[in-house]
Amino acid sequence: MEGFSPVATDMIKTLKRKFVTAKQMPPLFYLWLGPAWVLLGLSRLVILTVTFKRFAHWLGMHDGLAPRTPVTTEEQAKRARAISSAIIVAAKFAPWKANCFPQAITARLILGVHNIPYALFFGLMRSKQEEDLGEIKAHAWVVSGRVNVTGGRSFGQFTSVGCFVSK
Numbered sequence: 001m002e003g004f005s006p007v008a009t010d011m012i013k014t015l016k017r018k019f020v021t022a023k024q025m026p027p028l029f030y031l032w033l034g035p036a037w038v039l040l041g042l043s044r045l046v047i048l049t050v051t052f053k054r055f056a057h058w059l060g061m062h063d064g065l066a067p068r069t070p071v072t073t074e075e076q077a078k079r080a081r082a083i084s085s086a087i088i089v090a091a092k093f094a095p096w097k098a099n100c101f102p103q104a105i106t107a108r109l110i111l112g113v114h115n116i117p118y119a120l121f122f123g124l125m126r127s128k129q130e131e132d133l134g135e136i137k138a139h140a141w142v143v144s145g146r147v148n149v150t151g152g153r154s155f156g157q158f159t160s161v162g163c164f165v166s167k
Helices: 006-024 027-049 052-059 074-092 100-113
Strands: 119-126 136-144 147-150 159-165
Touching (some): 074 100, 074 136, 100 147
Antiparallel strands (some): 119 159
């Protein structure tokens, strides 16, 4: 790209790459991008204002500590991946804290609308860093079949302390 500064050239390449990626996203991604952003905010508000005991029943059926995942069809898995992408992108642009817990609640709500089976897990891990030794880290994640909807690949890092599954 002659005539452009190196910074402008890099920016143009980045925009082209993002445009190509955007064209490849399924329509369901765009359908849920805006609502996911709003649901992330509402989920954060619920977390800050309502006790867990009062809204836990909305997360699904309590399934104890069993780390198991529901079986999904290929179509459900495809939808779960699109929903996952929408939540992750929406969380990046949220002006509030949109960490794992609001993302998990949002995923549960959207998957529920589509009748896609899910399992929402809560886990704990003792910090391995010397300066934080003894500190316990908490995490929430959602899976649907083989799709890690939110929270990444958390089974190997966190010990499951609670699980809610779709009804």
